[in-house]
Amino acid sequence: MKELGKINSLLINRFTANGAYLALHEGGEVLLPKGYLKGDEKEGEEIEVFVYTDSEDRPVAVTNRPTALLNEFGLMEAKEITKFGAFVDWGLPKDLFVPKAEMGKTMEKGGKYLVRVCLDYKTDRLIGVSKYEDFLITDTQGFEVGQEVEALVFDITDLGYKLLIEGNFEGLMYKNETFKDLKIGDIIRAFVKKRRDDGKLDMQLTPLGREKYEEGAEKILEVLKVRKFLPLHDKSSPESIKEILGMSKKHFKQSIGQLYKAKKIAIKSDGIELT
Known part of the structure; x- marks a missing residue:
């Protein structure tokens, strides 16, 4: 089925108590369950849906868009781990199955993993593959340094x-x-x-060519861009510095010293500010 795993625009053929049956491009129909209908749709109307298989492996259409389509990557949370593989949340009622043989590393419940949506040609089902390296493009000549x-x-x-x-x-x-x-x-x-x-x-994270500072100094600069002024100085308590910046007093003093020498900050009696 060419529509499987993709966003498709399909025509409504007919309505039943279960929902609307949509015409597939190469013949046949797929059900859009009643819960996905607004109630004002008409026969012959075109509707945009995602097609996958339900818990009984029957093709079904939904108006939800999953985290990733066929042949795309998505970051997905592992919801259930079994001896055969893992079920990951990809934004649809039925979780996506990642077979154990297709795991890049052992998955743990609650963990988030980069997963590729693939078609298992043996079963004609959509599966997840976390061996992401197999699908990455290694020709990076199209990128420029500094891009x-x-x-x-x-x-x-x-x-x-x-x-x-x-x-x-x-x-x-x-x-x-x-x-x-x-x-x-x-x-x-x-x-x-x-x-x-x-x-x-x-x-x-920073553009090439910009003057670089030690990690703590960069963090102080970023905070000052937002807050404009910090009520911290070399006499501030270690607790105050850790609470606001998450760094030790020694690290703080080294960082503001570097920024002061570079004329990036002014040191006042009650704190520091950008120059």
């Missing part, structure tokens, strides 16, 4: 943040070069720092 892109944070390792860039490429942002905490699921704007030989991209 700004949209990226999804899909994993966090000891080394840094793994990013899905423009839905098809993998990037890495090193923790020791990132001045703010990121979470899995964050969508960010990032800049290409380097194209690597393995087809991945090294990324950073």
